[in-house]
Amino acid sequence: MLPRSRTMPSRFHHGAVEERHDVRHYLQVEVQPKAHIETEATNPQANYSNCFDDDGRLKRTGNFWTTSSHIITAVIGSGVLSLAWAIAQLGWVAGPTVLILFALVNLYTANLLSQCYRSGDPVTGQRNYTYMDAVKANLGGKKVIFCGLIQYLNLFGVAIGYTIAASVSMMAIKRSNCFQKSGGKDPCHMSSNGYMITFGIIEVLFSQIPDFDQVWWLSIVAAIMSFTYSTAGLGLGIGKVAGNGSFKGSLTGISIGTLTSAGTVTGTQKLWRSLQALGAIAFAYSFSIILLEIQDTIRSPPAEYKTMKKATLFSIIVTTTFYLLCGCMGYAAFGDLAPNNLLTGFGFYNPYWLIDIANAAIVVHLVGAYQVFCQPLFAFVEKWSAKKWPKSDLVTAEYEIPIPFWGVYQLNLFRLVWRTIFVVLTTLISMLLPFFNDVVGILGAMGFWPLTVYFPIEMYKAQKKIGRGTTRWLGLQILNVSCFFITLVAAIGSVAGVVLDLKTYKPFKTRY
Secondary structure, three states: OEOOOOOOOOOOOOHHHHHOOOHHHHHHHHHOOOOOOHHHHHOOOOOHHHHEOOOOOEOOOEOHHHHHHHHHHHHOOHHHHHHHHHHHHHHHHHHHHHHHHHHHHHHHHHHHHHOOOEEOOOOOOEEOOOHHHHHHHHOOOHHHHHHHHHHHHHHHHHHHHHHHHHHHHHHHHHHHHHHHHHOOOOOOOOEOHHHHHHHHHHHHHHOOOOOHHHHHHHHHHHHHHHHHHHHHHHHHHHHHHHHHOOOOOOOOOOOOOOEEOOEEOOHHHHHHHHHHHHHHHHHOOOOHHHHHHHHOOEOOOOOHHHHHHHHHHHHHHHHHHHHHHHHHHHHHHHHHHOOOOHHHHOOOOOOHHHHHHHHHHHHHHHHHHHHHHHHHHHHHHHHHHHHHOOOOHHHHOEEEEEEOOOEEEEEOHHHHHHHHHHHHHHHHHHHHOOOHHHHHHHHHHHHHHHHHHHHHHHHHHHHHOOOOOOHHHHHHHHHHHHHHHHHHHHHHHHHHHHHHHHOOOOOOOOEO
């Protein structure tokens, strides 16, 4: 049995454990200065700076490309699949306009948030490893608890949303093959439960990756998969538009009286659906909740916020372009009947193999995205537990497990048990509430205003000491209040959608 090794203290600072590994410990283990080398004897810190950052942690290795891949993996998630449906509710005018406005708001507030990574000096100031650390350093008080509750509840919800989305794509592959074999005679209805369990088993394995910094390769694969299925969806949309011979849709969105799979659209339902669409678009840009955790993987110099600013601009331009293309072409292809999941909406039309590839890419992407979003939550619980029970072997001890052709894996029993329980719980809830669009809308509404807008603005005002009543203060407040009302109405619309779905819902018996 080994004490917790240097690979275990993650970029999210497992505080209590790291207190047991002070500078001298690291110097002895990692640098091992030799007395016969004069420079090292006179300056035992000579090689220290080459291995560790200014906070005593292992050198961060993230760069523009790894940061961009994390952001793209977080942003281009299952949300892109619901954008055609969202634009269909809002129409050709409001739909793309709202999408671009959300992109601009996210870009602006993300830049504000990135400057809160360090307190005081943006280059040498104290690091805030997590979102909660930044709120504590800049605002303090009960706002820290409120931030943590919203952030980690949202991350928990994202895991549920991604489990639902992955099961839908896995079923789409199975149903497509079933449909082709039967020549269209078999409706190929099936339950989603088995596919959610399969996704959960995969996530149990990947959840044992100890640290956010170690999932960079998974994040890059997921980002590539994002472009794969987005491009496939775009191509299928263009093909369907060409086959129709014209663009479908209207300036004001879905018409009252339209017959959908959920019934005839009434005036009240159109309102709820429009509000729900706002939540779906907000969810499509939900990455601020893990922005500082991503920033904590970036090496310096240059200053971390500079790299993050460039990566955020690049990522949002790329994702917004894909969003507009996929959302608009999906709406042009299906019009008022745009599906809530773009790829499954193409049904089993040829080329069905391309749809299968796209759905497989979604599953692979969601495996990675699940980890990108859940690693901060994992780290928070593990850090708290290490502080609570610093002498417990269950919590702090690691065991060397040799793995053929790979090396030695540091097994921590608490990490194994806690992360497995987390995945099992999110899988069970996904099986209970398999409402893709409604879950997406609620998550987007719940996380958008507090985490994307309110806290970044409040921290920026506190950090820059922006006086009340000044022009900049007034502008920030207008943005803050406006986004609050957008979040409120989006949440109302999404909750109304869940209420409608529950009327015809039977637990664990949802079939597609």
